[in-house]
């Protein structure tokens with residue numbers, strides 16, 4: 001299993017992910033989809049990517065606003081798996097025109 005990253009490594013990863021912010025042991029991104037259903041489509045695609053990676057975000061859906069939170073619960077902190085999935089979510093968001 002991937003080990004937890006230290007503060008320096010987390011800061012370095014976050015520099016490449018400007019839409020994500022750290023909140024303790026997790027990173028978060030809030031997105032606004034063009035419509036409620038577009039947000040749901042985005043969530044479904046992220047869910048497929050999460051299953052493929054066997055790594056699952058916490059997801060909050062409020063009309064067109066979707067928030068993803070990533071943490072590696074089994075490791076007790078942030079690992080490369082979180083940043084890999086964050087990059088994947090960014091690509092999916094771009095395809096869905098979510099900001």
Ligand SMILES: C[C@H](O)[C@H](O)[C@H]1CNC2=NC(N)=NC(=O)C2=N1
Nearest residue numbers: 054055056057071072073074075
């Ligand atoms: C057995 C399986 O690999 C684990 O339960 C996975 C599933 N998805 C997970 N997702 C997240 N975010 N953190 C985990 O520690 C985690 N563990």
